[in-house]
Amino acid sequence: MRLEVSGQIECLAELNAGLQTEWSRLELPEEQLFPFELSLEEIFTNVVKYGQDAAEPARVIVTLTRDGDSVVMEISDSGFAFDPLLAATPDTSLDIDDRAIGGLGIHLVREMMTRVDYERRDGYNVLTMHKDLA
Amino acid sequence: METNQEKTANALILMPEGRLDFGAAAEFQAALENGVAEASGAGLAIIVDCAKLDYVSSAGLRSFLVGARTAREKNVGFHVCSLVPGVAEVFKVSGFGQIIPPLADRAAAEAAVAS
Secondary structure, eight states, rough: OOOEEEEEEHHHHHHHHHHHHHHHHOOGGGGGGGGHHHHHHHHHHHHHHHHHTSSSOOEEEEEEEEEEEEEEEEEEEEEOOGGGSOOOOOOOOOOTOOSSSHHHHHHHHHHHEEEEEEETTTTEEOOOOEOOOO | EEEEEEEOOOOOEOOOOOOOOOHHHHHHHHHHHHHHHHHHTTEEEEEEOOOTTEEHHHHHHHHHHHHHHHHHHHHHHOEOOOHHHHHHHHHHHHHHHHHSOOSHOOOHHHHHHHH
């Protein structure tokens, strides 16, 4: 699968629909789709957010492949060089009044995937997520 | 996403249905805030019954956090129950489960507000 959309929030639904279609086509277990939907939303909304000051929206390319007992999703965007894995991990032990409203998305991705890697490649931020099928 | 409501003697029950993603978060937050205002006026607690909530992202969690804070400010009890496995995992890994401890089911939530 290779989905390509513009980094605009309206494209989230299209991306998610594409992911679901591909998930079924690869005959992957339905109950394991959740972390991929979540990661796609979190990373895509980050790209949209960080691209707000750019002259034009980033291109976002998503691929999904099965690799034996794991699934690999790669999300590339042509936005400003940005490694989301360098973001500080939020303190998830804080109380209701002290919890920051932001910073949770990438934390969820890291926790729910088996492995996440970042590289800057040919003008694209490339985030590769691996998850072992249970 | 739709959020239906029910009332019992002690609680206003909100039942979100579907996907609580970035696009649905603002609407859900408004539903929670309106619910808290209504519950506060009627001396009720809030129960968010998530049995039909299939999906939540960090944007959706923020709505829960804002709802829980609003409830606390108004001295309204705020409980969530019946999380499906994916939603339960998001609550757990985000630490939200410590802020708003999820209850197993509607019966447990109603028991919590009965006292």
